[in-house]
Amino acid sequence: MSTKPQQKINLTHLKNYNASYQQADNTILINTAWKLLEDAIKTIHSKNASSLSFEELYRNAYNVVLHKHGEFLYNNLKKLLDTHLKNIAQGVEAANDEVFLKELNRCWNDHKTSMMMIRDILMYMDRTYVDQSKVAPVYDLGLNLFRDNVIHHKQIKDRLTNILLEMIKKERSGEMINRLLIKNITQMLIELGINSKIVYEESFENQFLATTAKYYQLESQQLISTCSCPDYMKKVETCLKDELERVSLYLDGSTESKLKEVSEKQLISNHMKTLVKMENSGLISMLTDDKIEDLKRMYILFTRVPDGLNLMKDVISKHVREIGREIVMDEEKTKEQGTYFQSLLDLKDKYDNLHINAFFNDKQFQHTLHQSFEYFINLNPKSPEFISLFIDEKLKKGLKGVGEEEVDILLDKILMLFRFIQEKDVFEKYYKQHLAKRLLLGRSVSDDAERNMIAKLKTECGYQFTSKLEGMFTDMRLSVDTMNGFKQYTQTLQSPLTFELSVHVLTTGFWPTQNTAHCILPREILHCCEAFKSFYLSQHNGRLVVWQTNMGTAEIKASFPSKTHELQVSTYQMVILLLFNDTQKIGFKEIAETTGIPIPDLKRNLMALTSAKNKILEKESESKTIEESDVFAFNTKFKSKLYKVKIMSVIQKETPVEVSETRHKVDEDRKHQIEASIVRIMKARKTMDHSNLISEVIKQLSSRFVPNPIIVKKRIESLIEREYLERSKQDRKIYNYMA
Amino acid sequence: MKVTIRKWQTVSSWHWDVSEECCGICRMQFDACCVDCKMPGDDCPPVWGACKHAFHMHCILKWLNSNQQQCPMCRSNWEFVTTD
Ligand SMILES: [Zn+2]
Ligand SMILES: [Zn+2]
Ligand SMILES: [Zn+2]
Numbered sequence: 001m002s003t004k005p006q007q008k009i010n011l012t013h014l015k016n017y018n019a020s021y022q023q024a025d026n027t028i029l030i031n032t033a034w035k036l037l038e039d040a041i042k043t044i045h046s047k048n049a050s051s052l053s054f055e056e057l058y059r060n061a062y063n064v065v066l067h068k069h070g071e072f073l074y075n076n077l078k079k080l081l082d083t084h085l086k087n088i089a090q091g092v093e094a095a096n097d098e099v100f101l102k103e104l105n106r107c108w109n110d111h112k113t114s115m116m117m118i119r120d121i122l123m124y125m126d127r128t129y130v131d132q133s134k135v136a137p138v139y140d141l142g143l144n145l146f147r148d149n150v151i152h153h154k155q156i157k158d159r160l161t162n163i164l165l166e167m168i169k170k171e172r173s174g175e176m177i178n179r180l181l182i183k184n185i186t187q188m189l190i191e192l193g194i195n196s197k198i199v200y201e202e203s204f205e206n207q208f209l210a211t212t213a214k215y216y217q218l219e220s221q222q223l224i225s226t227c228s229c230p231d232y233m234k235k236v237e238t239c240l241k242d243e244l245e246r247v248s249l250y251l252d253g254s255t256e257s258k259l260k261e262v263s264e265k266q267l268i269s270n271h272m273k274t275l276v277k278m279e280n281s282g283l284i285s286m287l288t289d290d291k292i293e294d295l296k297r298m299y300i301l302f303t304r305v306p307d308g309l310n311l312m313k314d315v316i317s318k319h320v321r322e323i324g325r326e327i328v329m330d331e332e333k334t335k336e337q338g339t340y341f342q343s344l345l346d347l348k349d350k351y352d353n354l355h356i357n358a359f360f361n362d363k364q365f366q367h368t369l370h371q372s373f374e375y376f377i378n379l380n381p382k383s384p385e386f387i388s389l390f391i392d393e394k395l396k397k398g399l400k401g402v403g404e405e406e407v408d409i410l411l412d413k414i415l416m417l418f419r420f421i422q423e424k425d426v427f428e429k430y431y432k433q434h435l436a437k438r439l440l441l442g443r444s445v446s447d448d449a450e451r452n453m454i455a456k457l458k459t460e461c462g463y464q465f466t467s468k469l470e471g472m473f474t475d476m477r478l479s480v481d482t483m484n485g486f487k488q489y490t491q492t493l494q495s496p497l498t499f500e501l502s503v504h505v506l507t508t509g510f511w512p513t514q515n516t517a518h519c520i521l522p523r524e525i526l527h528c529c530e531a532f533k534s535f536y537l538s539q540h541n542g543r544l545v546v547w548q549t550n551m552g553t554a555e556i557k558a559s560f561p562s563k564t565h566e567l568q569v570s571t572y573q574m575v576i577l578l579l580f581n582d583t584q585k586i587g588f589k590e591i592a593e594t595t596g597i598p599i600p601d602l603k604r605n606l607m608a609l610t611s612a613k614n615k616i617l618e619k620e621s622e623s624k625t626i627e628e629s630d631v632f633a634f635n636t637k638f639k640s641k642l643y644k645v646k647i648m649s650v651i652q653k654e655t656p657v658e659v660s661e662t663r664h665k666v667d668e669d670r671k672h673q674i675e676a677s678i679v680r681i682m683k684a685r686k687t688m689d690h691s692n693l694i695s696e697v698i699k700q701l702s703s704r705f706v707p708n709p710i711i712v713k714k715r716i717e718s719l720i721e722r723e724y725l726e727r728s729k730q731d732r733k734i735y736n737y738m739a
Numbered sequence: 740m741k742v743t744i745r746k747w748q749t750v751s752s753w754h755w756d757v758s759e760e761c762c763g764i765c766r767m768q769f770d771a772c773c774v775d776c777k778m779p780g781d782d783c784p785p786v787w788g789a790c791k792h793a794f795h796m797h798c799i800l801k802w803l804n805s806n807q808q809q810c811p812m813c814r815s816n817w818e819f820v821t822t823d
Pocket of ligand 2: 772773774775776782783795796797798
């Protein structure tokens, strides 16, 4: 249809001529083309598409668009589809509830198929007109019109939602439903949203979530009033699993997280406090009865909701604190350190087990448990002593039927409890006492076991903590060398020793020793002592030696009318018995005066010497205790089948005086440590303000004990008095270090 | 009645023959040891100056080696005094 314009013709005129010619020509052509397309689309809608020539239809549509009539075609198509879908909607609307979804699904599938064909025919329009005019592509136009005419139809919209919800309700109550159909419908709603989920959300999801909340609100109320805590949790587990399955079977994936949140809130959050506190089946009974599976279930369920685990932690913490408090404050149990500790170890074992097997090694749970243990162990000021005593029992010789490895495992467990002790310096004091006894009385099960324990403590508390304990072992070794030298030395003496003397020489400060003499030694003993002293001091300059007569043992020969026996006694008992070489009868007061043995010790040792089992001395009065008016005599009627007789010393319990002495020593020690710490810090920093200094001191010392800020303040004042520190002239709360 | 001793296993303790509690340099007690020592012993006894101030052996030697010739407590010229 091209014409070659004459050169001389007016160009403007020609253009107008051409345009009007083409217009007339086009109108006919386009109307014809549309008629053809309209018929074809109607044929497609009536499912007879096989009779159509795709090639012809495409060409017609192409021509229409090429002649700039894209808009005409687009609008006509829209009108046509609109009319068609209005009819479809009427059909869907007319369907009864039974077949409603099926009918809708059928129409939807037909519509999609038609739209694909129409899209193919009108492909040229999609590429040019649609692209330029920024309107919806043909297929999307079909989706939008389906949405507006069918899905949003007044008589369809709510019915669709309600029927879907009704089906899900049926399934929740155990009925079988056509899942595939729902899946198709939800998929349709998603597709209708094109690139958003808005159609799915508005026509289904929002109401679905609301009904779910309501459903589980009622359901959970009903369950909680009839079930035990574990049963309720099992039911919840099933419900949550079902809901998850529901999503994967026929809902869109985006619903999963929302559905979880809604159902968890109703099933867990809203009832967790009630669950945890349920009498006879709640968290506390589950803990008490080690219900691992139930606890695990609770942990998993509670992890899913905000604050769930915090609630569990709070209840566990409170419970453990209560149980622990009962153990450490139990008068009966604390009397026997064995049971006391066993109970604590059992409790630790139990919760370690729960922590690993029920709480998935949760770090926060561990922290909570540790804090609880720390809390109650430190409630009893005797805990440091008891820990040391318990270790003492395990390291003493003669532990029946317990292998070395077993002891090692046990010691590790004890150490875990030791970690919670705040007053580690008090523990050190007692450990020193107990270790001293084991070493000096040769009661240690083995050197290896002792050193193993020290190594453990060193790892736990550092070199500082164990240096003195290690020094005790060095002293033991040095004493052996000293005694070898002394033996040779005694052979050179003019007057030989009247008995075998063996001495442990202890370094003051490492051992629980005192720098003052405990008792007056008889002359024959003193003679030997002096011999040793002069040997020792000839080897070591500038030292002073003090006899620790409250320790040590002796073997003495005692001739009774019937027989001679060898008695194994304490140093004090030896000193007492020697008095009877000169006199028959001696009163308590005289013994006390002559020997100078401290009264409580004297009473204890006399008790042992007059005991029914080995009555070496006779007491005139019948009283069971030793009185100051008592008079003692050698028991001439003493009889024993054994040649060697061991006088058991009455078990020494710390007297209240000794307890307060130990406490006093600890406090004195702390003063030194606090001062040393202040000086160390100030030497490094030169200047520091009051509150920072105090908190730094507490930080430095907390591995040994928790210093009281008031005491730290007093030490600062004392150091100012002694001119180690001064207050700043500008600000009295700032201290300067004085070199 | 006759009692005779055959064997006595006894315990004694030693400490420095010093009246001051602490070393004037390191402030540690003499019963403990200087910062360089692991345990008190003959390598590091307390020593006295003519001024009667006492220090750990190691502590005063370190002080004197750093070219200080005066007692760190009273600044008088340092002179060792033997106790024996
Ligand atoms: Zn020093
Ligand atoms: Zn030293
Ligand atoms: Zn001086």
